[in-house]
Amino acid sequence: MNPSPILSALHLGKTVPGPEGDLTLLDDVSLDVHAGESAAILGPSGSGKSTLLGLLAGLDRPTTGHVRLQDQNLNELDEDELAALRGRWCGFVFQSFHLVHDLTALENVMLPLELKGDPAARETATQWLGRVGLHQRRSHFPNQLSGGEQQRVALARAFAVEPALLFADEPTGSLDHANGRHVSELLFELNRDEGTALVLVSHDEELAGRCDRRWRLEEGRLHA
Amino acid sequence: MRRPRMLSRTAFRPWRDGAFRLLGTALAIAAFALSSVLLLRAELNERFDQRTAEVLGGQLVLDGSRAPEPAQRELMDAVRTVPAVEFRTVLVRNEQTLLVSARAVAPPYPLFGRLTLAPERFGTEYTADHGPPPGEAWLAGQALDRLGVQVGDTITVGQKELKLSAVLKREPDGGAGFYSMSPRLLMHHDDLQATGVIAEGTRLDHETLIAGPPERIARVRSQLEENLRPDQELEGVDDAAEETLSPLRQLTLWISLSVLLVALLCGAAIYLASGERVQRHARHAALMRCFGASRRQVLDDLLGREFVAVLPASLIGSGLGVLLVWAIRRQMEWQGAWSAGPAVWALALLAPLVLWASFALPRLLRLLRTPAGEVLRAGGDHTRPALELGAALAGPVALAALLTQSWQDLGLVLGILVVLGTVLPALFWPGLRWLDRRSARWPLTLRLALRRLSRRPLLTLPLLAALTLAIATLTLAGQTGTRLIDDWQGQLPDKAANYFLFNLLDEDKPVLRDWLDKHKGEPSPLYPIVRGRLTRIEGTPIREAVTKDKQDSEEALNRDLALTTAEQVPESNRILEGEWWDADAGPGQVSVEADIARSLDIDPGDSVTFVTSRDEVTGTVTSIREVDWASFEPNFYFMFSPGSLAAQDATWLTSFWLPEGSGRRLSELLEQMPHATLLDVDALLERAEQIARQASGAAFLLAFVLMGSALLVLGAALLAGQNQRGLDNALLRILGARHALVRRVQLLEFVLLGAGAALAATALVLAALWPLGQRLFDGALPISAWQLLPLAAIALITVLGGLLSRRSLAQPPLALLKAG
Structure with a gap:
């Protein structure tokens, strides 16, 4: 295992103003994720899982502490630099899939590649759609695909950029049991084959159980 | 102190909501357009009826070869x-x-x-x-x-x-x-x-x-109609208006159509905005139901909240409409009480509410049917498309009926609306599909922008149609009117006649020649004028030769025509059929203007007979002529060969050009020939220009309101899709897109939308101007700077779209995570 973590958070805190004073969402959270490692953050609704994921992915700014991604302190980057960093190193899978409805399955997979300026975006995306078993449906639009298929397109989109780190937010949360199982198999298989680090946020113990490491988030504090 | 503060908080709080503001603006615009048009039409109708009654001599005229019967006189005692x-x-x-x-x-x-x-x-x-x-x-x-x-x-x-x-x-x-x-x-x-x-x-x-009062006139008319002798006929103001298909009726139709389009666009905006309002109300209504509120209580609460927008907006819009008509009355110096009766006033105030009731109410009432639990879980779709569609169609049809007030006009207006509503979007559809397919290998930014339009055809196509229509109408309104008159005047020869002189006697001809020489005038040929009425074609009396409809509608059959003779075919005329006579041709040949020849089915070789004040004149048709009526030269339906009218009482007609400033010396000339009639073309043009300016001002205002309504729909559509648009942008940011790229996609989307509408509008405008070019400008299209308006519209749509959707650009990427 690489001794230098691909992602590290140090004394991360997040407070937001509330009607009765500041509200603490996260308090003194520190963690490391190494290349190829899979880590799960578990917690009930409202425990701050999504807030933590947002901070780790550079989608939000911490009130205290900092996040380092590929040795870059996210606090020192502006929004466009953060976007470029995400585009270069990160992949995302969401609970509600979040495919672009106006683009076909193939174009959705091409999207992050094109944003990176990859001249072989179409070929790479076609190949990845084949890997998730959706080659035949590459010209379909999201509303013509089932939930499970949409999430497989989202997986292809996330892995197509060969990310060093994949953020997955409740990736099976919107799927039935069979589809959820299929998607989680695929997620861990690709994670293993590509050597991608995985940060998984979920309340699903079974899914989290398949990760190398697990943390539990309770009332804004992280417990091993 | 607390109560006024609470009241102002209650009254103004809803206006912070974008959907609420949009709903209010749409209603205000619709109320403005509907009230001003209803009131203005009442004014115009009364003035037109008054004028028609003047021309007829009465609101109703009983005509016969003998005096009315005593029984008929008795029927008319009430008036x-x-x-x-x-x-x-x-x-x-x-x-x-x-x-x-x-x-x-x-x-x-x-x-x-x-x-x-x-x-x-x-x-x-x-x-x-x-x-x-x-x-x-x-x-x-x-x-x-x-x-x-x-x-x-x-x-x-x-x-x-x-x-x-x-x-x-x-x-x-x-x-x-x-x-x-x-x-x-x-x-x-x-x-x-x-x-x-x-x-x-x-x-x-x-x-x-x-x-007499209209209701008594109507009663007398129906009673008289049952007792008419064969030699009698009745004519009323309505008949006269119908027969002439007066410009007023066409103007009223055009205004009704424009206002209905405005109302429909506002209706669309109300519909979209009410969707947002329903979402806002849903949870509140569900909670009230959970806490035991009856449907009635929920309904009162819902309507109360909506009326805070509906009533003030309607009143403000209607008030502005009344103000406009007041200003028009003042400018036109229309005296007396307002022509609109209580019914018209009530309609003017209620019409916007009809619009709201048909486009917004069914969606709001949907909340009453939704079980509270489903609303709280954000599940269940309780839309009733048939009801909503029915209401959305019934409202505009009811408004169209109110505006047109005749089955024929209603059919015409609705027909045009259906054609516009289906044909325009249908024309755009193939183009959008083609672009959709072609864009697969286009650059990402362009593809993303285009797909946002092409993948939402139900929104994009009506929006494109509305914007196209608005841009085309605004361009045409600017292009026509005074500008067309200016352009047309510019096309006239430098020394086009600016005066016509009628009723000249033989002895006046040398006087006129000398006077024109002295004042550097440019004379045109002199034409003898004999007044005659066409009585026979090929020896058959007009009553038998021409159908009754044609007899009634062909103006030339119902008045005395000016007959003339000429050696040469006038410069502004062109022979279409047959041949013009030789210089030494004998009398008895006649050349006929093409339109009237076609209307009366007159061909070369036919004979035509006129009765004159002296006797009759008959000629054989030897040619059919096309006449350029806009040439400002003397033109005639029937021109005879020289000598044909020698035995008739003739006066002379000519036109001439006078240098600017010499006009005031014309009184010297008229003193020498007091029987002559002078027509000042410049004065006529000035009057025409004044009328055109007023008409084009009205058309421009309407077009402007139409454009405003189309932009309102754009705003409503953006508002309705704001959340999704924000999430799409957030996703792009998460996947690594720079802010500039997201902004570029958004702007490009509006540029494409504007460009599509501008292109189609330009095509529409050119198609509309083409016949004008053919008629007035020798086939050349009257192009002006107004053709650049569609370009300005692209900029306007882009800027407005950018401004209205800026919130979706500011959506933080984190919002996507929170959305699940």
């Missing part, structure tokens, strides 16, 4: 009537004879308008609200010249001597034009018997002019 008898008679004075068209009238003639008189032949005109008293007569000016009589002299009509007490210049219902065949004599009805002209076999025209 004001004037008996008027018309006949032709010959006036004799010192061996001079003159055929005049006499009319005997009794008080309270005239029922509408006023008579224009003069104390002497060229005296200062004045008006009168009554006819001549018994024993007196008023005679048209040219009759005075021909008989050599003056005001104060005595003339003999049949066996009755009458004192000539004024010169008759104009009757409100006379309709006498330049080519009127016989001069008019007006006398009192009481003197009629004494003239002795009423004898067995005399051809008389008995008119009863009728006026």
Whole structure:
């Protein structure tokens, strides 16, 4: 295992103003994720899982502490630099899939590649759609695909950029049991084959159980 | 203190919501358009009816060859009537004879308008609200010249001597034009018997002019219609309006159509905004239901919240509409009370509520049917598309019925709306599909922008159609009107005639020539004018040769025409069929204008016969001519070969150009020929330009409101899709897109939308201008700077779209995570 973590958070805190004073969402959270490692953050609704994921992915700014991604302190980057960093190193899978409805399955997979300026975006995306078993449906639009298929397109989109780190937010949360199982198999298989680090946020113990490491988030504090 | 503060908080808080503001704006615009048009139409209709009644002589006219029966007179007791008898008679004075068209009238003639008189032949005109008293007569000016009589002299009509007490210049219902065949004599009805002209076999025209309240007129009309003799016919204001298909009716139709389009676009905006409002209300309504509120309580709460927007917005819009009509009344100097009755006022105020009820209410009422639990879980779709569609169609149809008030016009307006609503989007659809397919390999930014449009056809196509129509209407409104007149004037030759001179006598010709030489005028050819009425084609009387409809509708059959002779074909005429005669051709040949030849089915070789004041003229058609009526040269329907009219009483007609500033010297010329009539083309053009300016101002205002409504729909569509748009942008940011790229995609989307609409609008405008170019500009399209308006519209749509969707750009990427 690489001794230098691909992602590290140090004394991360997040407070937001509330009607009765500041509200603490996260308090003194520190963690490391190494290349190829899979880590799960578990917690009930409202425990701050999504807030933590947002901070780790550079989608939000911490009130205290900092996040380092590929040795870059996210606090020192502006929004466009953060976007470029995400585009270069990160992949995302969401609970509600979040495919672009106006683009076909193939174009959705091409999207992050094109944003990176990859001249072989179409070929790479076609190949990845084949890997998730959706080659035949590459010209379909999201509303013509089932939930499970949409999430497989989202997986292809996330892995197509060969990310060093994949953020997955409740990736099976919107799927039935069979589809959820299929998607989680695929997620861990690709994670293993590509050597991608995985940060998984979920309340699903079974899914989290398949990760190398697990943390539990309770009332804004992280417990091993 | 607390209560006013609470009230202001309650009243103003909803306006912080974008959907609420949009709903209010849409209603205000619709209320403005609907109220101003309903009130203005009432004003125009009354003025038009008044004018038509003036021209007819009454709101209803009973016409027959004999006086009405006593029973018919009894039926007319409930209304004001004037008996008027018309006949032709010959006036004799010192061996001079003159055929005049006499009319005997009794008080309270005239029922509408006023008579224009003069104390002497060229005296200062004045008006009168009554006819001549018994024993007196008023005679048209040219009759005075021909008989050599003056005001104060005595003339003999049949066996009755009458004192000539004024010169008759104009009757409100006379309709006498330049080519009127016989001069008019007006006398009192009481003197009629004494003239002795009423004898067995005399051809008389008995008119009863009728006026009164509309409902009584309608009753009298229906009773008279059941008791008409074969020789009698009834004509009312409505018939006259229908027959002429007056410009007013066309104007009203156009205004109704524009206002309906505005209402429909506002309806679309209301529909989209109400969708957002429903979402806002849903949880509140569900909670109320959970806590035990009855449907009635939920309904009261819902409607109460909506009326905070609906009522003030409607009132503000209607108030602005009333203000506009007030300003128009003031500018046009329309005196008297407002023409709109209580029903029209009520309609003007209620019409926007009809719009709201049909587009928003069904969606709001949906909340009452939704079980509370489902709303709280954000599940369940309780839309009733059939009800919503039915209501959305019923509202505009009801408004169209209110605006048109006739089945025929309603059908026409709805037909046009259906065509616009289906054909325009249908025309865009293939183009959008083609772009959708072609864009697969286009650059990412362009593809993303295009797909946002092409993948939402149900929103994009109506939006494109609305914007296209609005841009095209605005461009046309700017292009036409005064600008077209300016362009057309620019196309006229440098020394195009600016004066026409009628009724010249033979001895006037050298006087005119000398005067024009002296004042550097440019003369045109002189044409002899003989007034004649077309009576036979190929020897068959017009009544048999031409259908009844054609007899009624073809204006040339119902008036005296100016016949002339010419050696050369006029410059502005073109022979289409047959040949123009040789220089040495004999009399009896005639060249006919193409439109009237087509209308009356006249071909080369046919013979046409006219009755003139002297006898008859017959000619054989040798050619059919196309006439450029816009050339401002004397033009004629029937031109005879030289010598054909030699035996007729002819006057002369010419046109000429005078340098600017020489016009005031024309009084010298007219003093030498007081019988001549001068027509100042520049003054006519100035008047036409003034009317065009007012009409184009109104058209421009309407087009402007239409454009505003189309942009409102754009705003509503953006508002309705704001959340999704924000999430799409957030996703792009998460996947690594720079802010500039997301902004570029968004702007490009509006550029494409604007460009599509601008392109289609330009095509529409050019298609609309093409016939004008053919007619007025020798086939060249009247292009002007207004053609650049679609480009400006692209910029406007882009800027507005960018501004209205800026919140979706500011959506933080984290929002996507929170959305699940």
